[in-house]
Structure formats: C-alpha cells, structure tokens
Amino acid sequence: MKEEIVNLIDEVASIIESEKIEDLRKLNELPYEMYRIIKELQSELPELKNLLENKPRDVELPSSLISSVDELANALESVEFVNDIDGILNLMDSQIMQILGNIVDGINTLVNNLQTKITTLGATLRRYKLNARFHDKTKLITATLKELNPYLKIVREEREKLLKMHDGLFNIYNQALLAVDTQELEHYSDRAITIADRLYDTGGVWVTDILNIFSGLESITAQPVSELINIDLPNKEEEHETNIQSLFFRYPPFRPILVPDTQDKVFRDIFGSYIWFIKPKNGYIKWVKPRGDNYIIKGTSEVSPSGKYISIKNIEPINTLRTKKGFVEVVLEIPSKNRQRKIVLRYGSDKLKLSLENGKTPQQIKSQYRQTLQKRNRSSYDPTNLSYIWYCTRGFGFSTNPWDIQCPFKKECPLGKSCNGKSWSWNRRIHPKVFPKIEREFIGIPNSTKVGLISPIVQRRVNVQELYTAVQFTMPYSHFPVNIEFEKPVGRILPETNVIGFEIPVDLLNMIILSIMDENANKDQLGLDMEFELWKGGPKARISDVLISKYYFYTKGDRGFNLYDIAEQSQDKLLKDYQEFRENLRRDLIHAWKSPTNTALEFIKWAQETLLHTLAHLFMAYVSKELQVELSELLYMYKVDKKRALILVAENSPIGAIDIVSALENWGTPDKFIEKFLEDTVSLFSEHEKDIKDYLESNKGPINDSEKKKVIEKLKNLYEEYVDNGLILDLHTFSVHLLLSGIFESFIQTSPNRDLLWHSFDDLLTIAIPNYCIDGCTSCVMLTKGCQHGIGQPFITSKLLVKVFLDIVAKKREFQGPGNVVLKTLIGQLTKRKLVALSPFIDEEGVKFLKNLKSAGVDITIELLNTKENRNFLEDLERTGIKVILRNKVHRKAYIVDDTLVINTSTNLNLRSESYNSFSLRRLTI
Numbered sequence: 061m062k063e064e065i066v067n068l069i070d071e072v073a074s075i076i077e078s079e080k081i082e083d084l085r086k087l088n089e090l091p092y093e094m095y096r097i098i099k100e101l102q103s104e105l106p107e108l109k110n111l112l113e114n115k116p117r118d119v120e121l122p123s124s125l126i127s128s129v130d131e132l133a134n135a136l137e138s139v140e141f142v143n144d145i146d147g148i149l150n151l152m153d154s155q156i157m158q159i160l161g162n163i164v165d166g167i168n169t170l171v172n173n174l175q176t177k178i179t180t181l182g183a184t185l186r187r188y189k190l191n192a193r194f195h196d197k198t199k200l201i202t203a204t205l206k207e208l209n210p211y212l213k214i215v216r217e218e219r220e221k222l223l224k225m226h227d228g229l230f231n232i233y234n235q236a237l238l239a240v241d242t243q244e245l246e247h248y249s250d251r252a253i254t255i256a257d258r259l260y261d262t263g264g265v266w267v268t269d270i271l272n273i274f275s276g277l278e279s280i281t282a283q284p285v286s287e288l289i290n291i292d293l294p295n296k297e298e299e300h301e302t303n304i305q306s307l308f309f310r311y312p313p314f315r316p317i318l319v320p321d322t323q324d325k326v327f328r329d330i331f332g333s334y335i336w337f338i339k340p341k342n343g344y345i346k347w348v349k350p351r352g353d354n355y356i357i358k359g360t361s362e363v364s365p366s367g368k369y370i371s372i373k374n375i376e377p378i379n380t381l382r383t384k385k386g387f388v389e390v391v392l393e394i395p396s397k398n399r400q401r402k403i404v405l406r407y408g409s410d411k412l413k414l415s416l417e418n419g420k421t422p423q424q425i426k427s428q429y430r431q432t433l434q435k436r437n438r439s440s441y442d443p444t445n446l447s448y449i450w451y452c453t454r455g456f457g458f459s460t461n462p463w464d465i466q467c468p469f470k471k472e473c474p475l476g477k478s479c480n481g482k483s484w485s486w487n488r489r490i491h492p493k494v495f496p497k498i499e500r501e502f503i504g505i506p507n508s509t510k511v512g513l514i515s516p517i518v519q520r521r522v523n524v525q526e527l528y529t530a531v532q533f534t535m536p537y538s539h540f541p542v543n544i545e546f547e548k549p550v551g552r553i554l555p556e557t558n559v560i561g562f563e564i565p566v567d568l569l570n571m572i573i574l575s576i577m578d579e580n581a582n583k584d585q586l587g588l589d590m591e592f593e594l595w596k597g598g599p600k601a602r603i604s605d606v607l608i609s610k611y612y613f614y615t616k617g618d619r620g621f622n623l624y625d626i627a628e629q630s631q632d633k634l635l636k637d638y639q640e641f642r643e644n645l646r647r648d649l650i651h652a653w654k655s656p657t658n659t660a661l662e663f664i665k666w667a668q669e670t671l672l673h674t675l676a677h678l679f680m681a682y683v684s685k686e687l688q689v690e691l692s693e694l695l696y697m698y699k700v701d702k703k704r705a706l707i708l709v710a711e712n713s714p715i716g717a718i719d720i721v722s723a724l725e726n727w728g729t730p731d732k733f734i735e736k737f738l739e740d741t742v743s744l745f746s747e748h749e750k751d752i753k754d755y756l757e758s759n760k761g762p763i764n765d766s767e768k769k770k771v772i773e774k775l776k777n778l779y780e781e782y783v784d785n786g787l788i789l790d791l792h793t794f795s796v797h798l799l800l801s802g803i804f805e806s807f808i809q810t811s812p813n814r815d816l817l818w819h820s821f822d823d824l825l826t827i828a829i830p831n832y833c834i835d836g837c838t839s840c841v842m843l844t845k846g847c848q849h850g851i852g853q854p855f856i857t858s859k860l861l862v863k864v865f866l867d868i869v870a871k872k873r874e875f876q877g878p879g880n881v882v883l884k885t886l887i888g889q890l891t892k893r894k895l896v897a898l899s900p901f902i903d904e905e906g907v908k909f910l911k912n913l914k915s916a917g918v919d920i921t922i923e924l925l926n927t928k929e930n931r932n933f934l935e936d937l938e939r940t941g942i943k944v945i946l947r948n949k950v951h952r953k954a955y956i957v958d959d960t961l962v963i964n965t966s967t968n969l970n971l972r973s974e975s976y977n978s979f980s981l982r983r984l985t986i
Contacts, residue, residue, distance in 0.1 A: 089366045090148060090232050091503050092525050097228045098136060105133045108218055116207040125166040132159045138507060152233040164226055167219045174212045181205055290374040294321040294334050304552060305692060309845040312494040312531055313338045314544055316447045316460060317377055326416050327381050332447035334377040335407050341545040343392035347385055348378060355548050369527055369551030380408025387461060394542060396625060403542060404469050406459035409446060429462060436465060441488045448488040455540025492533040495850040499527045500697050513890055513961055514869060516730035517561045518721055524554040524710055532850040539796045540624045541851060558716040560724055561708035562734045565889040569705055571882055572865055572875060573667045577604050577649045580976055581876035595831040603860045605786040606835050608642050610855055611666055620855025628800035638787050653881045671865060672698040674841045674857045676707045682737050683709045687723040738870040745863050748840045756830045767813045768824060774807045775828035790834050795825055835860050872980045879967030879977035884909055886963055887955055891918050896956040899969040900925040906969030907933050911940045925950045960984050
C-alpha cells in the first residue's frame with residue numbers, strides 16, 4: 061500500500077510538472093470524437109449505397125465502389141469501441157481506413173467522370189443547336205443533362221461529407237500518434253490523471269487533503285462526479301460544493317434558489333431572490349450578461365478541448381434585487397403548432413427592492429401587501445418569498461414579482477391587445493419543477509456475436525460521457541412546455557468507471573412487442589390475459605391500447621414534450637384523430653412480422669426504447685438497494701443496436717473507486733444477480749398493484765353534494781367513452797385535456813356552485829377515475845430525479861410493457877406469433893453451441909434452417925416421428941452432421957437451447973407454415 065501511494069504521488073507530480081494537463085484532457089475526448097464520426101459514417105453508408113444504386117442510366121460507376129461500401133458497413137458493425145490510445149491506433153491501422161480511402165477515391169473518380177461527361181455533352185449540345193437536323197439528339201442530350209447535373213451536385217455533397225469524416229478520423233489518429241511519440245502522455249494511469257487534473261484546477265490544497273486523496277481515505281474519485289462545483293449560496297449554512305447532478309436537481313438554472321438570504325444586510329431573509337442561468341440557445345436574457353466568453357450567468361465555465369461542451373467551475377448566483385431594475389427577464393422562442401411562441405419569464409421584484417431599500421421591514425411589507433390583495437379579493441401570499449409566481453393561464457409568461465397582480469407583459473405579448481390581461485392568473489403558485497435533459501454515451505462494452513436470453517454484463521474501464529443539453533418545465537394551468545436549450549451543453553467524462561448490466565436479443569424484444577400488439581396473436585385466453593380492469597368495477601382496457609395511446613401523445617406531441625397542442629383539441633376532434641391514428645397503426649402492426657412498414661418500425665423503435673428505459677430505471681434502483689450504493693452515486697444507460705439491447709448501470713465515479721463490480725462479486729454471481737432482479741421486479745409489480753387497490757379502498761367515501769355527483773358522473777362517462785374507443789389516458793394527461801379543451805368548464809358552467817367545483821377539480825377527478833398508476837408512477841417505474849428525458853418521462857416509461865416482458869422471460873407466460881417466424885428467430889438468435897429439437901414433423905425449410913445452424917458451429921440433435929416424409933430428409937440431415945432420432949411416438953414440441961433454455965411451443969419445424977402458434981420460455985439456468 062505504501063509503495064503504491066508513493067508511486068501514485070510520483071506519477072501525479074510528474075503530470076503537474078510536465079504541464080501537460082490540457083493535452084491529457086484532449087486525449088480523454090479522442091475516443092468520443094472517434095465514436096461520433098464512426099456512428100455518423102455508419103448512418104451515411106446506406107444513403108451512399110442508395111445514391112450509387114439509383115444512378116442515372118448513362119453513368120458508369122468505378123469498379124467495386126458499391127462492394128467497398130458494403131465491405132465498410134460490415135467492418136464497422138464489428139468495431140470494438142475503445143477508450144485508450146492503443147485502441148485508437150489499432151483501429152486506425154486496421155482495414156477500415158483503407159476501405160474508406162478506397163471509397164473516397166472512387167467517389168472522386170465518379171465526380172471527375174461526371175464533370176467530364178457533362179462538359180462534353182454541353183459542348184455537343186451547343187454545336188447541335190446550330191443545326192435543325194439534330195433536333196432529336198438535342199432533346200436527348202438536354203434530358204440527359206437534366207439528370208446528370210443534379211446527380212453531380214448530390215455526389216459532390218456526399219463526397220464532402222465523406223472527406224470531412226475521413227479527415228476527422230485522421231486528425232484523431234495524428235493526435236494519438238503525437239501522444240505516443242512524446243512518450244509523456246501515453247503511460248499515465250487514469251487515476252493519476254484525474255487526481256492531477258483536480259489538484260491543477262484547485263490551485264492549492266492543504267497537505268492533509270492531498271494525503272487523504274492519495275491514501276483513499278477521502279478519495280476524490282469516489283465522489284459521485286469527477287470534480288465538485290462551487291456555488292456561492294446566500295445562506296452559509298447550506299452546502300457550497302456540489303456535483304453536477306445535485307446542482308441540476310437541487311439548484312437548477314432558471315429556477316429561484318430555494319434558500320433564504322442570510323448575508324445581505326438590505327435584502328436579508330428574502331427567499332428565492334437568487335438565481336443563475338446558462339446562455340440559452342433559443343432565447344436571451346435581459347439586463348444581465350455573462351463575463352467575456354463565459355456561458356454561465358454568473359460564474360466560471362471552461363469549454364472542452366473539442367469545443368462540444370462546457371464544464372462548470374463555479375457559480376455566483378445573481379441576486380435579482382441587486383440588479384438595476386430589481387428583476388431579470390428571460391425571453392424565449394418555443395415551437396408550437398408549426399410556429400414560434402414568444403414566452404417571457406420575469407425573476408425578481410422592483411417593488412420589493414424599492415421597499416427594502418427605503419428601510420421597510422419584511423413585516424411591514426407583508427402587512428401592506430396583504431391589504432393590497434384584500435382590496436382585490438385575492439388570496440394573500442408572503443411577498444418576501446420570490447419562489448412563487450403569477451402566470452399566464454395560456455402559457456405566455458410568468459413573474460415572481462408579488463406585485464404583478466395584473467399581467468406585466470401586455471405590450472410585448474402577441475395576445476396582449478386581444479387578451480388585455482384576462483388570462484393572467486388569480487393566485488400565485490410555486491415555481492414549476494425544473495428537469496434537466498441528459499444525453500449519455502459509453503465506450504468500452506465489447507460486442508457480442510451471440511446474445512443469450514438474458515446475458516449479464518460486468519465491465520471495468522468503461523468510458524462514459526454525459527451531456528446536460530437543456531432544462532424543461534411546464535407552465536402552470538396550461539401545461540405549456542418550456543424547453544430552454546443551452547448554447548453549449550454542460551458535460552463531463554468518466555474516463556474509467558465500472559458498469560454492470562445485461563443484454564437482450566433485439567429480435568426477442570421485437571417478438572414480444574408484436575405479440576402484444578398483433579390482434580391475431582391475442583385471441584381466446586391470451587387475449588383475455590392482455591386485458592385489465594382500470595380500477596375495481598371500472599372499464600377494462602387492452603394493454604395494446606394503453607401503448608398506442610401513449611405512443612400517440614409521444615409521436616404527436618414531440619416525444620411527449622408538448623401535450624399542449626394535442627390536449628386542447630375538442631372531444632370529437634381528439635377522438636377522430638386518435639381513431640384514425642390507431643387503426644392505421646394496428647393494420648401495419650399485423651403485417652410487421654415479415655414486412656414492416658415505416659410506421660410499424662417507428663412504433664417498434666419507440667416500444668424498444670420505452671421497455672429498455674423502464675428496465676434501466678428499475679435496475680438502477682435494484683443495484684442501489686442490493687449493493688447498498690446511494691442512487692446519487694449511480695447512473696443508468698441503455699442502447700439498442702442491430703443484434704442486442706443493453707441495460708447498464710455505471711458508477712458515478714471517474715475511475716471506479718466505488719467498485720460496484722467487487723460489491724457484485726461479494727453478493728454472488730452476475731447470473732444470479734440478474735435472475736434475482738427479474739424475479740424481484742415481478743414481485744414488486746404484484747405488491748404495487750395491491751398497494752394501489754388498498755389505497756383506493758381506504759380513500760373511498762360518500763359524496764353528498766348533488767352538484768359534485770353530477771360532475772363526477774360526467775367525468776366518468778367521458779373517460780369511459782374514450783376507453784371504449786381505445787384511448788387510455790392517465791390522470792395527468794386527462795386533466796390537462798379537460799382544462800385546455802374547456803370540457804371541464806362546460807361541465808360546471810351552469811352550476812350555482814361553479815367556483816367551488818372549479819377549486820375541487822383535482823378531488824373530483826380522482827373520485828371519477830380512481831387509479832393514479834395506470835401505466836407507471838413514481839412508486840414503481842418513474843424517477844423523481846435522475847431521468848434523462850425530463851418532462852417527457854411518462855411517455856417513454858411503461859409498467860405494463862415491462863410486466864409482460866418479465867412474465868415471458870421469468871415466469872413462463874405464453875405468447876403467440878407466426879410459428880415459422882418466431883421459432884426461426886428464437887432458435888437462430890439464442891443458440892450459441894447446442895440444440896436439441898423435439899419436433900414430430902419437418903419440411904424443406906426446416907431442413908435448410910437446421911443445416912445453416914449446423915454450418916455456424918451448433919451441435920444439433922433432432923427427434924422426429926418415424927414417417928415416410930421425415931425419412932426422406934434423413935440422409936440430407938445426417939450428411940451435414942446433424943444427429944437424427946426417429947421415434948414411433950413424438951408428441952411434445954420443444955427445443956432445448958445450450959442446455960439452459962427450453963422453448964415450449966405448438967409449432968413443428970414445418971417452417972413453410974404461417975399459422976400462429978404459442979410459445980413459452982423456461983430457463984434451466986440463466
């Protein structure tokens with residue numbers, strides 16, 4: 061231990077003395093730059109191939125250009141993304157760069173040939189135009205040029221994209237080579253680099269702190285993030301150093317800081333007067349500006365070497381009362397109905413500033429404010445608390461100024477003249493909760509050639525990049541969404557952290573999704589299993605309709621971010637639009653087993669992401685509980701590629717000092733951990749359903765008010781009409797629709813107790829629709845903090861989808877689908893080394909399938925019924941090396957994969973048949 065610490069001290073000292081910190085920071089970003097370019101290249105190749113294959117008739121392509129595109133696409137599929145210099149050099153020295161160079165050369169040749177051909181045809185055309193005898197040829201050349209000129213333009217654009225990616229990869233290669241050539245940057249450990257980076261930025265630390273860092277007694281690398289951010293809070297009792305996650309969840313930008321000011325003599329004990337901002341991409345901030353090129357208002361930030369993101373060093377929140385006007389305004393442009401909507405957010409109070417500067421005490425101000433509101437018949441709120449807002453009920457702005465009882469934005473609001481302030485709220489509400497939008501990428505998980513049913517992943521030295529790209533909130537009452545994009549994202553890199561998780565075959569996900577959605581796969585008892593009672597004694601709904609409803613709001617509402625434009629539709633218009641959407645999607649999904657349309661593929665992609673996102677939430681919570689790690693010290697990730705879907709939980713530590721991998725080893729094997737997670741999550745859902753029923757039963761009570769009864773009955777009838785038409789709304793979405801569409805107002809308009817009913821809206825709704833968790837809530841699958849998707853979280857999580865998935869993979873639940881498609885996919889995707897098939901019958905397609913499987917290295921034994929038809933295939937199967945057992949009686953149809961999984965089914969290896977069959981999966985071991 062002593063020697064290790066001494067060596068680490070020497071290494072850190074060497075880094076600091078070399079003054080190479082900036083170079084080392086750049087090296088940390090190189091793998092992500094390479095990853096970004098390769099992903100961009102992968103997405104570009106299909107477009108390039110399509111361009112080449114659909115060339116004009118008179119164009120000749122350079123030889124082997126299309127085959128080179130295919131070769132590069134295949135090579136990129138098997139790329140192992142790396143997170144160190146040696147890995148970058150090995151990748152760049154591989155065949156990939158040579159193939160890319162050949163493609164660029166081929167495109168250059170194509171451009172030159174096209175240019176020459178166009179020039180020659182142009183000269184010929186000019187000559188022919190002088191002679192009427194060549195009229196027909198002139199028309200032919202003109203038509204050819206009309207094809208060639210736009211094609212040349214597109215090919216040139218494609219060449220520029222390829223050259224940019226080619227040059228970008230070579231630039232990374234040269235930087236990596238330089239690091240090796242200098243022999244100063246290559247051999248430093250990530251632990252030493254991380255510590256040196258922290259000490260270098262600090263500018264000076266106590267010796268005891270250094271010893272604690274080196275010894276691990278207080279390792280900075282065990283902090284949830286790679287570095288802490290200092291925030292100068294107005295209350296010295298509050299913590300002044302925080303990590304990036306706590307910063308965005310406890311003190312997010314664009315929300316008043318919810319601590320009282322205990323420092324300022326004039327503005328002492330004022331709550332919510334401090335705030336900080338990040339320069340918005342879709343707006344501007346009035347009357348305050350960042351210092352120099354800084355992106356933080358106010359504070360210090362540093363642009364990453366790649367220029368892709370900033371890291372925050374410290375934050376000095378603005379006291380809005382100390383500004384010249386006593387308040388600050390943020391002006392934003394938010395998309396709505398194919399146009400931009402201007403929104404104004406005001407923070408601070410000129411009136412409060414003036415009163416305090418004139419020597420009035422908070423008590424005097426409160427008394428005066430109370431009298432002002434009483435004159436206007438308004439409720440009284442504390443005017444020294446600036447965390448409450450007056451707001452536009454149509455979503456055009458808000459103000460934290462307690463004296464903005466009337467709309468202060470009439471002159472600048474686009475509806476100012478027509479509205480004249482009538483839409484301004486009658487009471488103050490707490491500032492809406494602000495959610496960050498987060499993007500995560502990771503490098504360092506090896507590719508898998510075959511993925512089992514559920515295969516565990518345990519990996520050290522994984523490189524994670526995290527970007528905070530925006531903050532989001534919804535306006536009170538209108539629920540209009542506000543998305544504040546940052547001019548530059550706030551980011552960080554965890555260079556070598558630890559990850560645990562599991563992977564699932566993508567084709568298995570797709571089959572389960574389609575088995576839920578395909579009406580032909582949900583008949584008889586299976587169909588009944590896909591229905592559930594929304595609440596005791598309430599209407600029944602199909603799981604497929606819940607998912608379609610959620611997807612409708614997701615896709616029509618900008619990934620669930622913008623409910624406003626959909627929810628404000630009338631009842632008839634909403635139902636008409638939804639029914640058309642639903643019928644088109646259901647029709648496409650029935651045929652999606654073999655030939656999915658783009659509409660079906662988009663739905664499947666959403667369902668994949670929803671399932672993985674929900675599983676990632678659940679798995680992170682499980683890792684936290686079982687391995688006894690705080691949730692704040694973990695983060696989740698998920699990803700889908702062509703063959704596998706990954707669910708991962710990583711340490712919030714730059715070099716894995718928390719060591720969840722060792723904690724997992726102490727717990728047991730990764731296989732058992734994943735198996736227990738699946739089983740415990742199934743139990744969690746059962747307990748949660750019971751808790752919901754118990755809660756609803758305990759909150760039942762008689763409703764004596766006749767007016768309330770009428771409204772409750774109207775709400776219930778409306779909701780049940782929506783359910784009858786397949787539109788299943790959760791309480792939040794239904795409430796937004798009732799308010800924005802004016803439906804609720806029409807229900808109470810003629811009542812003598814209109815105001816009372818209006819204020820009882822939430823209570824009436826929960827009595828009419830007594831289920832707060834139709835497809836997920838914060839007690840089961842949603843996170844109160846830490847979710848990547850901000851306010852869109854409800855539309856990309858699904859309790860029901862995950863429950864069906866877990867029942868199938870962990871509880872042997874049956875599902876149905878076209879037997880030939882499902883059986884080939886299951887066996888083909890899950891079998892790595894051995895298959896035992898019990899199938900009474902087989903046909904030519906089944907024989908061909910088994911032979912292909914055998915050629916891939918799978919040991920195969922098949923039991924067949926001893927019939928003339930089956931004996932005809934005996935020689936062909938045995939010649940391939942497949943062991944065949946003929947029996948006089950074979951009733952069972954089952955397929956044993958790798959001695960670990962049994963596929964029970966009603967289908968034979970008659971793979972020409974397209975009939976629907978049932979399947980269930982039973983794990984012998986995970």
